[in-house]
Amino acid sequence: MRNIAYDAKRRIVTEAWSPLGRGDTLRNETVVALAAKHGKTPAQFILRWHLDLGVVAIPKSQDPARICDNLDLFDFALDAGDHAQLATLDRGHRLGEHPTHCTEEQSAPIQRRCVEFESKARSATSPVER
Numbered sequence: 001m002r003n004i005a006y007d008a009k010r011r012i013v014t015e016a017w018s019p020l021g022r023g024d025t026l027r028n029e030t031v032v033a034l035a036a037k038h039g040k041t042p043a044q045f046i047l048r049w050h051l052d053l054g055v056v057a058i059p060k061s062q063d064p065a066r067i068c069d070n071l072d073l074f075d076f077a078l079d080a081g082d083h084a085q086l087a088t089l090d091r092g093h094r095l096g097e098h099p100t101h102c103t104e105e106q107s108a109p110i111q112r113r114c115v116e117f118e119s120k121a122r123s124a125t126s127p128v129e130r
């Protein structure tokens, strides 16, 4: 939540990494109960929560019916109680590495690619644009 506020102040768009918790979040009993209250699936409820927070969510599904369901988010709204209950579920758990905790070995190839990309982008622009 702190990161979202930090980003919003700086006009940075926040995107969720695994917005459905790779499926795990959908089995949480609080999420299941709150979604049922709105007559929506847990996935729809969680995705709508992201949108309410201003967070971009790109869920993955191999199932065409689920992909359609995951877009059907605009006929209901979370209330303040829903948001408060979801906030209590934050365990600070991460599915991936914290981006600032990677080792030199992990970050070096990415930095090299960035330098190469920047150099290519510069040479692709005309001297006037430069």
Ligand SMILES: NC(=O)c1ccc[n+]([C@@H]2O[C@H](COP(=O)([O-])OP(=O)(O)OC[C@H]3O[C@@H](n4cnc5c(N)ncnc54)[C@H](OP(=O)(O)O)[C@@H]3O)[C@@H](O)[C@H]2O)c1
Pocket (backbone or CB within 6 Å): 017, 018, 019, 020, 021, 022, 023, 026, 041, 043, 044, 058, 059, 060, 061, 062, 063, 066, 067, 069, 070, 096
């Ligand atoms: N996690 C990463 O490391 C990573 C990194 C870079 C980019 N991405 C991208 O970020 C997106 C997120 O993918 P993700 O797999 O990490 O996590 P996710 O979207 O949080 O969860 C995907 C899981 O949720 C299930 N699911 C999706 N919709 C559902 C629904 N309506 N009802 C029940 N289950 C549902 C999917 O199963 P089914 O497929 O069986 O429906 C899949 O097991 C993907 O586009 C991915 O390519 C992920």
